[in-house]
Amino acid sequence: MPRQTQHYVTLKGTKEGLRLRFDDECSYSMLIDELKRRLEEQKDQLSSPSREKLQVIVDTGRRFLTDQQKQEIESLHESYHIQVARFQSEVISIEEAEAKQKASKVTRLAKVIRSGQVQEMDGDVLLIGDVNPGAVLKATGSIFILGSLKGTAHAGVEGNIRAVISASFMDPAQLRIAHIVREPPEEEEWRGMFECALVDDTGELILDRAQNLGSRRPELMDEDR
Numbered sequence: 001m002p003r004q005t006q007h008y009v010t011l012k013g014t015k016e017g018l019r020l021r022f023d024d025e026c027s028y029s030m031l032i033d034e035l036k037r038r039l040e041e042q043k044d045q046l047s048s049p050s051r052e053k054l055q056v057i058v059d060t061g062r063r064f065l066t067d068q069q070k071q072e073i074e075s076l077h078e079s080y081h082i083q084v085a086r087f088q089s090e091v092i093s094i095e096e097a098e099a100k101q102k103a104s105k106v107t108r109l110a111k112v113i114r115s116g117q118v119q120e121m122d123g124d125v126l127l128i129g130d131v132n133p134g135a136v137l138k139a140t141g142s143i144f145i146l147g148s149l150k151g152t153a154h155a156g157v158e159g160n161i162r163a164v165i166s167a168s169f170m171d172p173a174q175l176r177i178a179h180i181v182r183e184p185p186e187e188e189e190w191r192g193m194f195e196c197a198l199v200d201d202t203g204e205l206i207l208d209r210a211q212n213l214g215s216r217r218p219e220l221m222d223e224d225r
Contacts, residue, residue, distance in 0.1 A: 007023075007034065008022065008023040008026045008030055008031050008034045009021070009022060009023070009031065009034050009035045009038055011038060011042075014057070016055060016057060016085070017054050017055030017056055017057065017085060018054050018055070018056045018057070018082065019056075019057045019059060020035070020056060020057070020058050020059065021059045021061065022058070022059065022060045022061060022063055023061075023063075024060065024061040024062040024063035028065075028069060031063075032069075032072065032073070035073070035076075036076070039076065039079075039080045039082070040080075043080060053077060053081050053082055053083040054081060054082045054083070055082075055083055055085040056082045056083065056084050056085060057085055057086055057088065058073060058084055058086070058087045058088070059088050059089075060087060060088070060089040060090075060091075061089070061090055062089075062090050062091055063089070063091070064089065064091045065087065065089070070087060105122065105123040105124070106123060106124045106125070106126055106141075107121050107122070107123060107124070107125045107126070108125075108126045108128070109121075109125065109126070109127045109128065109129065110127075110128040110129060111127070111128075111129045112129045112130045112132060112147075113127070113129070113130070113131045113132060113135040113136075113137055113151065114132050114134075114135055115132050115133060115134030115135055115151070116134055116135070117135050117136070118135075118136040118138070119135075119136070119137050119138065120138045120139075120157075121137075121138065121139045121140070122139070122140050122141075123139065123140060123141045124139065124141035124142045124143070124144070125137070125139045125141070125142075125143055125144070126144045126146070127143070127144070127145045127146065127147065128146045128147065129145075129146075129147045130145075130147040130148045130149075130150065131145060131147075131148070131149045131150060131151040131152075131153060131172075132150055132151055133150045133151055133173060134151055134173075135150075135151035135152070136151060136152045136153075136154065137149075137151070137152070137153050137154070138153075138154045138155075138157050139154070139155050139156075139157065139163070140156065140157055140158045140160065140163075141155065141156070141160065141163055142155050142156075142163045142164045142165070142166075142220070143155045143163075143164075143165045143166070144166050144167075145165075145166065145167040145168065146168055147167070147168055147169070148167065148168065148169040148171065149165070149167035149169065149170055149171065149172045150171050150172065150173065151172065151173055152172065152173050152174040152175075152176070153165045153167075153172055153174075153175055153176070153197075154176040154177075155176070155177050155178075156177050156178040157178075159178050159179070160178060161177065161178045161180075161199050162199075162217065162219070163177055163178065163198075164177070164196050164197065164198045164213060164216075164217055164220070165177065165196065165197040165198075166194075166195070166196040166197075166210045166213065167194075167195065167196075168193065168194060169192075169193055170192045170193075170195040170197075170207070172184070175197045175205060176205075177197065177198065177199050177205055178199070180199055180203070180204075180205045181205070182197070182205040192207065194209065194210040194211070195207050195208065195209060195210055196208055196209070196210045196212070196213050198213075198216060198217065
């Protein structure tokens with residue numbers, strides 16, 4: 001009985017285009033050799049000048065590809081009528097892991113941020129204290145204040161539109177989430193106990209009761225709760 005050939009690259013057509021699934025145990029050189037061979041076998045179907053380039057999703061499984069290896073795979077469009085739409089993997093680089101950890105950490109502060117001071121933090125910040133008028137508190141994540149917010153709070157400074165700002169007493173000079181700014185209203189007082197600010201589905205920065213954060217931002221809840 002003939003021995004069955006092991007394939008290191010699995011090709012599958014989908015609605016999005018062609019999906020390539022890579023074996024994550026063989027060497028990269030064996031992988032790229034088989035990929036080129038299998039694309040060569042289907043070159044006539046992939047190289048039709050009347051069609052747009054076939055979009056390819058590269059699923060690397062538990063294999064980590066370097067930037068150079070990704071570039072080599074992407075460069076196959078020069079020989080075949082394909083274009084890599086995206087890579088997806090079950091692993092991430094050290095830099096990506098550090099960035100995720102940085103974004104998900106919560107920094108706890110017990111202090112008063114005084115007029116003229118600017119406090120900038122990575123990730124979420126829990127401040128036990130006040131932000132005085134003329135002070136600024138910035139965070140790449142969300143801002144939670146157990147105290148009064150009378151200065152400026154800027155959450156999601158790197159573009160996180162899902163970030164929120166919450167305070168025991170909300171009377172800010174300005175609220176900002178990502179690139180969206182909200183100034184205090186001119187005709188009515190902007191004061192409230194246990195309020196939060198967030199960007200709604202229309203892209204508007206709104207105020208709501210802090211008790212509603214669980215339903216508006218379920219990702220803030222622990223998964224096992």
